[in-house]
Amino acid sequence: MKVLVFVENNGGKSTKAGLEAVxxxxxxxxxxxxxxxxxxxxxxGVGECxxxxxxxxxxxxxxxxxxxxxxxxxxxxxxxxxIASHDNLGKEVMPRVAIKNNCSLISGVTALADFSNGxxxxxxxxxxxxxxxxxxxxxxSILTVLPxxxxxxxxxxxxxxxxxxxxxSGSEVELVEIKGNHGDAGIPLPEAxxxxxxxxxxxxxxxxxGVEELAKELGAATACSRPVxxxxxxxxxxxxxxxxxxxRPNLYIAIGxxxxxxxxxxxxxxxxxxxxxxxxxAPFFKAADYGIVGDAFEVLPKLIEAAKQFxxxx
Amino acid sequence: MKILVCVSKxxxxxxxxxxxxxxxxxxxxxxxxxxxxxxxYALVRALELKETIGGTVVVASVGGADxxxxxxxxxxxxxxxxxxxxxxxxxxxxxxxxIVSYAKSESFDLIICGKETxxxxxxxxxxxxxxxxxxPYLSGASKLEVNGxxxxxxxxxxxxxxxxxxxxxxxxSAAKGMAEQRIPNMRGIMAARTKPLNVVVSANASTQTEVLxxxxxxxxxxxxxxxxxxxxxxxxxxxxEAKVI
Ligand SMILES: Cc1cc2nc3c(=O)[nH]c(=O)nc-3n(C[C@H](O)[C@H](O)[C@H](O)COP(=O)(O)OP(=O)(O)OC[C@H]3O[C@@H](n4cnc5c(N)ncnc54)[C@H](O)[C@@H]3O)c2cc1C
Ligand SMILES: Nc1ncnc2c1ncn2[C@@H]1O[C@H](COP(=O)(O)O)[C@@H](O)[C@H]1O
Numbered sequence: 001m002k003v004l005v006f007v008e009n010n011g012g013k014s015t016k017a018g019l020e021a022v023x024x025x026x027x028x029x030x031x032x033x034x035x036x037x038x039x040x041x042x043x044x045g046v047g048e049c050x051x052x053x054x055x056x057x058x059x060x061x062x063x064x065x066x067x068x069x070x071x072x073x074x075x076x077x078x079x080x081x082x083i084a085s086h087d088n089l090g091k092e093v094m095p096r097v098a099i100k101n102n103c104s105l106i107s108g109v110t111a112l113a114d115f116s117n118g119x120x121x122x123x124x125x126x127x128x129x130x131x132x133x134x135x136x137x138x139x140x141s142i143l144t145v146l147p148x149x150x151x152x153x154x155x156x157x158x159x160x161x162x163x164x165x166x167x168x169s170g171s172e173v174e175l176v177e178i179k180g181n182h183g184d185a186g187i188p189l190p191e192a193x194x195x196x197x198x199x200x201x202x203x204x205x206x207x208x209x210g211v212e213e214l215a216k217e218l219g220a221a222t223a224c225s226r227p228v229x230x231x232x233x234x235x236x237x238x239x240x241x242x243x244x245x246x247x248r249p250n251l252y253i254a255i256g257x258x259x260x261x262x263x264x265x266x267x268x269x270x271x272x273x274x275x276x277x278x279x280x281x282a283p284f285f286k287a288a289d290y291g292i293v294g295d296a297f298e299v300l301p302k303l304i305e306a307a308k309q310f311x312x313x314x
Numbered sequence: 315m316k317i318l319v320c321v322s323k324x325x326x327x328x329x330x331x332x333x334x335x336x337x338x339x340x341x342x343x344x345x346x347x348x349x350x351x352x353x354x355y356a357l358v359r360a361l362e363l364k365e366t367i368g369g370t371v372v373v374a375s376v377g378g379a380d381x382x383x384x385x386x387x388x389x390x391x392x393x394x395x396x397x398x399x400x401x402x403x404x405x406x407x408x409x410x411x412x413i414v415s416y417a418k419s420e421s422f423d424l425i426i427c428g429k430e431t432x433x434x435x436x437x438x439x440x441x442x443x444x445x446x447x448x449x450p451y452l453s454g455a456s457k458l459e460v461n462g463x464x465x466x467x468x469x470x471x472x473x474x475x476x477x478x479x480x481x482x483x484x485x486x487s488a489a490k491g492m493a494e495q496r497i498p499n500m501r502g503i504m505a506a507r508t509k510p511l512n513v514v515v516s517a518n519a520s521t522q523t524e525v526l527x528x529x530x531x532x533x534x535x536x537x538x539x540x541x542x543x544x545x546x547x548x549x550x551x552x553x554x555e556a557k558v559i
Contacts, residue, residue: 064450086437088469091453091487095441098407104522105406107438120526127432129331133526172450172480173467179475188472194559218559236491237470242327242432243350243490251558262327265432268531272556274548275537285537290551294542306546310553 003030004077005051006070006084006093012041016152016191017085017145019049023153024145025083026050027112034159035073037066047159049152054159057168063092065170071100072166079140081119086144094142104136110149110269119143127242127265147190148248149269189238192221194251197240197267199225201256201277201296205233210300211255217307223247225257241266256296259284276300315369315460315482317360318422319393320413320440321352322403323377323384324433336527348384351428351488353391358493359458360426361392367460370394372420376412377403382511389506390498396509401516406434410442411519417447424465425485429454437487444485452478456491 003025007018014022014036025032026049034051036044043054057069070093074082082097084090086108098105106121110131113121119136121143189195196215202208208222215222222238229239240247242262248269255276257263264287267273275288278295285291292299325331326345334340347353360371373388374397375381385396399412417425425447427440437453444451456475457468460482467478470491498506540548552559 062450064444067445088454088471091437092441092451095406095410095438096445098438098522099442099445105438106523107406107436123435125434125528126325126331127435128531130333131529131531132434133529135524135526137522137524173452173484174479175476176479177477178471178473179468179477190472237472239490243354251552251556265327272552272558273534274552287534288537289534289556290540290548291537292540292542292545292548294545299542299545302545303548306549309546310549310559 001028001030001081002077002079003028003032003081003083004074004079005032005034006082006090007034007036007044007046008085008087008089009036009038009040009044012039012044014044014046015085017087017147019045019152020147020150021083021085021145022046022049022051024112024150025081026155027153028081030081033077033079035070037061040161043159043161047157048154050155050157051159054161055164056161057164057166059168060171061168062171062173063089064096064172065168067093067096067100068170069164069166069168071097073164074101081140082142084142084144086146090144094144098142101140103138103140103142105142105144106134106136107144108146109143110146113143124269128246128268129265146248187219187221189221189223190245190247192247192249194218194220195223195247195249195270196220196253196255197223197225197257198228198255198296199257200227202228207297208234210304214253214300214304214307217304217311220251220253225263254284255300257284258282259287315363315367315423316421317363317369317371318417318420318425319352319357319360319371319373319388320425320427320443321357321373321375321384321388322349322428322431322433323347323375323381324349324431327432331530333528337525339528346384348387349428349431349433351430353388354495355488355490355492356426356428357388357391357393358496359488360424361496362493363424363460372397372422374399374413374416376401376409385511386506387498389509389511390502391496392502394509396511397514398511399514399516401519404521405523406436406438406442407522408519410439410446412517413439413443414446415517415519416514417443423482424460425449426458427485427487429487429489440485440487447485450480450484451486452480452484453487454489455486456489458486458488458492
């Protein structure tokens with residue numbers, strides 16, 4: 001089985017989500033070819049995750065032009081499946097390829113596809129409160145993988161790099177600049193393996209020092225509940241939940257957050273959840289793996305201290 | 315300017331999720347709302363654009379008669395005209411095809427969708443609409459400004475804010491930040507009663523995917539409680555037992 005993987009370029013390397021898509025394709029037992037756009041350094045890291053081949057089309061193209069080329073390669077190479085990440089670019093490119101190639105698209109998949117009877121794959125629905133098993137009605141299909149649900153699996157290897165020279169042009173939607181830099185403080189939230197998050201229980205923005213310190217010790221990104229970003233205690237891009245961003249880290253530590261259903265919708269895919277709340281009845285404990293009933297202002301310094309010691313002994 | 319806003323119907327954010335059989339969502343006792351991304355961001359931004367540059371805002375939904383209260387609500391918030399495309403909401407491809415078969419003859423300058431529904435979390439319909447109409451598309455925009463035919467868009471990413479330029483006509487999917495929720499007032503609700511809500515016949519679009527069954531995620535095995543005095547123990551458990559640090 002031949003599988004094509006669309007990988008987003010981040011400064012010459014694959015994005016983390018792109019490597020997850022490659023790992024996913026490899027785990028399907030496929031012969032994997034990756035396709036990237038722009039300038040690429042070496043094999044962009046895709047070989048290590050199992051791609052045998054990397055096709056690169058140079059040029060600065062927008063999502064529609066990219067879709068044109070991916071669609072052509074998908075047909076020309078006789079691939080059975082096309083895999084991509086369910087991120088902004090994947091959401092722009094893949095629906096177009098599905099229409100062009102008249103094949104099905106199942107977005108945001110969270111588990112490996114089952115090919116024993118066509119193509120059946122699981123995805124989250126109702127904001128993670130349920131799971132749907134979806135089947136494709138076409139012979140070839142496109143699957144987009146929910147970021148952080150599958151993980152990057154490095155198995156070693158390098159990909160043969162080949163340049164594509166299809167005639168490509170078009171930039172109807174032009175990226176003119178990238179403003180600001182949320183990344184200053186450290187790890188971007190959607191990609192973080194560990195997230196330390198806090199809510200209204202912190203009482204005010206001046207009390208976030210401990211949250212940030214614990215995050216720093218654990219190598220974590222910081223997040224917050226919606227009211228906290230609405231009142232301006234924390235920046236909007238930290239807001240997780242049904243109306244903010246959805247994250248699926250390995251570890252989510254929630255401090256002074258009640259665990260409202262709309263908050264859970266954005267974090268319930270986390271592998272391990274720790275809840276620190278002074279109210280033993282806080283609904284969040286029902287979704288937690290570890291809980292501490294206590295005052296955040298007393299618990300946090302203890303955790304920071306323990307994390308420091310843990311790091312010192314590593 | 316003629317703007318189309320695609321609105322979807324979803325269970326209220328606090329609704330209990332249960333299934334009456336493996337393929338059917340149990341709607342008993344569930345209140346339905348307009349998908350928050352469609353209502354708070356897509357629709358409100360469309361109304362703001364109309365208020366500053368003039369034009370009309372049409373809201374369209376693909377669905378049965380049970381969709382009409384949702385469309386009326388959008389009219390009460392301020393849309394000028396409602397359209398219900400009388401077709402089942404089978405999958406992203408069929409929904410996009412139905413919307414396109416209606417929109418083709420209407421030449422909209424701007425089509426705004428939500429970034430995804432909170433029910434199916436697909437995030438696919440707007441991209442398919444763009445491709446079927448051969449239009450530019452930006453997903454997950456947090457800001458949308460229109461000046462003549464020029465469009466300036468912003469999108470929040472992990473490391474900052476991307477700024478894009480494009481041209482009308484185009485398709486945009488809306489994320490948080492594009493506008494602020496508006497609560498319909500009495501006048502709006504009264505006016506909505508006499509605004510047109512047209513029912514369009516289905517184009518009998520085909521589907522590409524099928525939901526075989528729904529299930530609930532595995533339940534957590536229970537929460538291990540740690541004495542606040544021994545908070546330090548948590549770090550050890552996360553390392554040795556949970557193996558996440
Ligand atoms: C349509 C809709 C969409 C929404 N979307 C989102 C969303 O995307 N994300 C989101 O987060 N919310 C969302 N909400 C809001 C959500 O319903 C809750 O109101 C919100 O999550 C509560 O935030 P919180 O837990 O920080 O605050 P609160 O509910 O006020 O909880 C604070 C918690 O802190 C605890 N606490 C207080 N002091 C201390 C202390 N000293 N030490 C330890 N614990 C303490 C309290 O016991 C309490 O449990 C949405 C709501 C609606 C209606
Ligand atoms: N049945 C529908 N009728 C009208 N618009 C819809 C419908 N379903 C989805 N949409 C639009 O497409 C967006 C993305 O939906 P989805 O791809 O299903 O997550 C929604 O936010 C709506 O704007």
